[in-house]
Amino acid sequence: MRAxxxxxxxxxxxxxxxxxxxxxxxxxxAAPDRDAIHGVVQSQxxxxxxxxxxxxxxxxxxxxxxxxxxxxHFLAMVRSAYPMVYRPRATTFGGLVDIDGSTVQxxxxxxxxxxxxLALYYMEREADGTWKIDGCQLTESDxxxx
Numbered sequence: 407m408r409a410x411x412x413x414x415x416x417x418x419x420x421x422x423x424x425x426x427x428x429x430x431x432x433x434x435x436a437a438p439d440r441d442a443i444h445g446v447v448q449s450q451x452x453x454x455x456x457x458x459x460x461x462x463x464x465x466x467x468x469x470x471x472x473x474x475x476x477x478x479h480f481l482a483m484v485r486s487a488y489p490m491v492y493r494p495r496a497t498t499f500g501g502l503v504d505i506d507g508s509t510v511q512x513x514x515x516x517x518x519x520x521x522x523x524l525a526l527y528y529m530e531r532e533a534d535g536t537w538k539i540d541g542c543q544l545t546e547s548d549x550x551x552x
Contacts, residue, residue, distance in 0.1 A: 433502040433509055440502055443511050443537050447499075447527050450539060454484060454492050467530045467538040490517030491525065491542060500524075508540075515544075 433440070446465050453461035462484070463477035474480040485492045500512035511527040523544045530540040 431504045433504050435502060435509065439531075439537070443502060443509070443527075443529050444499055446529070446537050446539060447511050447513060448497075451491075451494065451497060454481070457481070465539050467540040468532075469530075469540060470538075488544075489519070490515050490521070490523060490544065493518050495520065 435443075450462050450465040453459075453465070459477035459481035463471060463474070463480045466474075466480065470480075474483070494515040495518060496514075496516040498514040500514060503510050503512065505526070505528075509529045509531075511529060513525045513527060514522060515525050516522045523546060526543040526545065527539055528541040528543070530538050532538055
């Protein structure tokens with residue numbers, strides 16, 4: 407079962423590289439939500455940089471947390487499989503968009519090897535109003551939209 411969970415999250419974190427979807431639209435969220443989403447993504451990137459598994463895991467949605475079970479397994483997967491997310495050389499936040507009904511934060515990442523990619527952070531609003539990361543798709547595009 408754990409192998410299946412790792413595979414599912416792996417697919418969420420690094421889905422086949424593809425350009426951003428044509429059916430995306432600029433998000434209409436208010437500034438406080440936009441700021442909160444930016445803060446969650448930046449905080450998780452900061453936690454990865456500090457090897458703070460507990461903090462990094464806390465920004466993941468309940469569904470992602472359930473797939474991994476604990477922070478150590480989550481951090482180990484990100485560290486080994488996704489160096490661009492684990493240790494980006496540079497990050498540039500782009501627009502917040504709606505893709506197929508999901509709120510998505512665009513972030514351009516430059517990995518430790520100098521390769522650039524666009525990360526699409528799928529966000530989930532929790533019952534308490536906070537935002538959590540519900541997956542991250544890396545694409546080859548290095549454009550950061552609106």
